[in-house]
Amino acid sequence: MHTARIPKMLLFGWLPHTRPAQGPRLRWKDGIQADLKLLKLENWYGLTQQRLQLRAPYQTEMSYIPVPPSLSCTVCCRSFRSRSSMKWHKLKCLAERQLPLCEQPGAVQCPKCHRWLRSAGGL
Secondary structure (H helix, E strand, O other), X not given: OOXXXXXXXXXXXXXXXXXXXXXXXXXXXXXXXXXHHHOOOOOHHHHOXXXXXXXXXXXXHHOOOOOOOOOEOOOOOOEOOXXXXXXXXXXXXXXXXXXXXXXXXXXXXXXXXXXXXXXXXXX
């Protein structure tokens, strides 16, 4: 990666002046390092070169987070972790589903059969 690119500057950049007296302002990289330390991954930069090895511990840790079955949308069957997010989704989901399919956000029309679809995922 070229050194002038913004992602590299954010990951490896540092400030040439002193930090404020209230405490250091953490960079995005510092937050990621703290998360990786919780997952017991010390050599994060080396593991980024092998994506499958980096994702495996994260996926095994996150697979144990239970989602209550009562927190799912009755219209689209999407699951949620909190009642408040489910409440706001239901308001939006019901309002969008009442519109004709061609007026719903994200709807696309098939160029071959001219059928309207909810998303471009199947095209």
